[in-house]
Amino acid sequence: MQLFVTPASPWVRRVVISIIELGLQDKVTMIQTRWPHNWATQTIAFDPDFARATPVGRIPALSVKGGIRLADSMTICEYLNAEHGKYRLLPREGAKRWALLSRISIAHGILEAQISRRAELLRTVNRSADFIEKMKDRGLRCFAALDEEVEAFGDDPELAQITIAAACGFADFRYAQDDWRAAAPRLARWYETFSQRPSMLSTQPAETPQ
Amino acid sequence: MQLFVTPASPWVRRVVISIIELGLQDKVTMIQTRWPHNWATQTIAFDPDFARATPVGRIPALSVKGGIRLADSMTICEYLNAEHGKYRLLPREGAKRWALLSRISIAHGILEAQISRRAELLRTVNRSADFIEKMKDRGLRCFAALDEEVEAFGDDPELAQITIAAACGFADFRYAQDDWRAAAPRLARWYETFSQRPSMLSTQPAETPQ
Numbered sequence: 001m002q003l004f005v006t007p008a009s010p011w012v013r014r015v016v017i018s019i020i021e022l023g024l025q026d027k028v029t030m031i032q033t034r035w036p037h038n039w040a041t042q043t044i045a046f047d048p049d050f051a052r053a054t055p056v057g058r059i060p061a062l063s064v065k066g067g068i069r070l071a072d073s074m075t076i077c078e079y080l081n082a083e084h085g086k087y088r089l090l091p092r093e094g095a096k097r098w099a100l101l102s103r104i105s106i107a108h109g110i111l112e113a114q115i116s117r118r119a120e121l122l123r124t125v126n127r128s129a130d131f132i133e134k135m136k137d138r139g140l141r142c143f144a145a146l147d148e149e150v151e152a153f154g155d156d157p158e159l160a161q162i163t164i165a166a167a168c169g170f171a172d173f174r175y176a177q178d179d180w181r182a183a184a185p186r187l188a189r190w191y192e193t194f195s196q197r198p199s200m201l202s203t204q205p206a207e208t209p210q
Numbered sequence: 211m212q213l214f215v216t217p218a219s220p221w222v223r224r225v226v227i228s229i230i231e232l233g234l235q236d237k238v239t240m241i242q243t244r245w246p247h248n249w250a251t252q253t254i255a256f257d258p259d260f261a262r263a264t265p266v267g268r269i270p271a272l273s274v275k276g277g278i279r280l281a282d283s284m285t286i287c288e289y290l291n292a293e294h295g296k297y298r299l300l301p302r303e304g305a306k307r308w309a310l311l312s313r314i315s316i317a318h319g320i321l322e323a324q325i326s327r328r329a330e331l332l333r334t335v336n337r338s339a340d341f342i343e344k345m346k347d348r349g350l351r352c353f354a355a356l357d358e359e360v361e362a363f364g365d366d367p368e369l370a371q372i373t374i375a376a377a378c379g380f381a382d383f384r385y386a387q388d389d390w391r392a393a394a395p396r397l398a399r400w401y402e403t404f405s406q407r408p409s410m411l412s413t414q415p416a417e418t419p420q
Contacts, residue, residue, distance in 0.1 A: 040341075041338050041340040041341045041344060042340055042344055043343070043344045043347040043348070054316075055316055055319070055351045055352050055354070055355035056315070056316060056318075056319030056348065056351075056352060057319075057348060057351065058319070068308050068309075068312060069312055070308070070311065070312055070315055071312070071315040071316055071318075071319060072315040072318060072319075074284070075311045075312070075314070075315045078311065079308055079311070082303060082307075083308075092302065092303065093292060093302065097292075098278050098280070098289055098293075099278075101280065101285045101288065101289070102278060102279055102280055102281070102285070104285070105266070105280055105281040105282040105285045106264075106265055106266060106281055108266075108281075108282060109265065109266030109267075109268070109281060109282075116326075123338065123341075125338070126336040126337060126338040126341075127336060128251050128333065128335070128336040130251040130252055131250075131251045131333075133253070134251060134252055134253045137253040138253070138266065138267060141265045141266075141267065142265045142266060144265070145265035
């Protein structure tokens with residue numbers, strides 16, 4: 001399997017953490033991509049392999065021999081969890097599946113707000129301070145909602161925790177001034193421990209290669 | 211179950227089409243929401259019921275008695291399909307699941323581009339023509355990729371077809387000048403038939419109430 005990645009993306013990070021937690025490193029070849037800063041407002045030129053892997057033109061993208069192409073992180077995580085992970089990160093069905101997907105859908109709200117805000121900050125013209133504020137509000141609202149769920153987290157890592165941890169890590173990487181810990185103090189205590197896992201330590205965000 | 215909706219959203223439409231195709235209309239109460247045009251760049255005031263249903267602050271949101279809250283259309287469709295639909299729109303597992311999720315992830319690329327572009331067009335200041343063009347490019351690239359998949363579509367409606375049809379319908383509603391049919395002529399022929407289903411005719415897009 002080929003996975004197209006960058007070191008800055010929290011969407012990529014949740015996939016890579018999942019790969020490590022499932023022990024699938026040997027099955028996945030990581031292909032670094034480069035993104036000029038004008039990705040935020042321009043259609044940039046895509047490497048032919050990447051263009052074949054995903055018409056969306058975003059990372060992560062997974063390409064599997066035999067023709068499966070998956071163009072978003074949730075679908076990639078579901079595929080790895082089901083086909084190679086014995087459903088250890090997300091149950092195939094039942095109440096626990098919906099509890100986890102409910103948390104994941106809130107964490108997606110954070111990740112989308114984080115990346116939309118990043119794209120706005122990369123605009124050299126027509127940057128909207130109001131839009132940035134709206135994305136900040138959404139993120140903090142979602143962190144506060146997840147703070148009420150911490151006691152229900154399982155002992156073993158699962159896809160909701162992994163996704164939330166990627167959001168916490170990206171908040172620290174790009175938006176430390178927001179202080180998500182003030183909005184979510186119980187989540188902050190949980191993250192203190194979770195962030196020390198080898199899968200977290202080996203995937204810390206770094207700048208996207210241009 | 212309570213579903214928070216607006217008549218303009220293609221994300222909402224795919225959920226409502228799924229509800230109709232699964233025959234679940236009696237189980238779901240639709241709650242119309244109102245969105246002032248400054249939703250694009252401002253945190254707007256949320257109705258308390260809606261705020262309780264989703265911290266993300268976006269539609270659709272599903273609230274189920276007993277505490278399940280689902281904050282995005284894919285998760286809602288998965289829940290309805292699994293818990294009330296006997297997996298008729300998306301298989302629980304196996305090769306067909308990944309084939310459909312692969313198409314769905316491309317269709318999501320279109321829907322996200324359509325809504326990001328709409329939000330940009332609603333900006334009264336700091337509107338970026340380049341961003342609008344980037345979103346247009348992404349949408350047409352994804353329509354062209356889906357055009358190559360039409361022959362593999364099943365005879366019965368499934369979640370990939372429903373999601374793609376919502377994208378086609380929104381393109382006609384907001385961006386008719388793009389001419390997605392030129393980029394995807396086989397998809398256009400498929401849509402001519404699919405768009406005549408009762409579930410499609412009864413969910414045609416209309417302006418969001420302000």
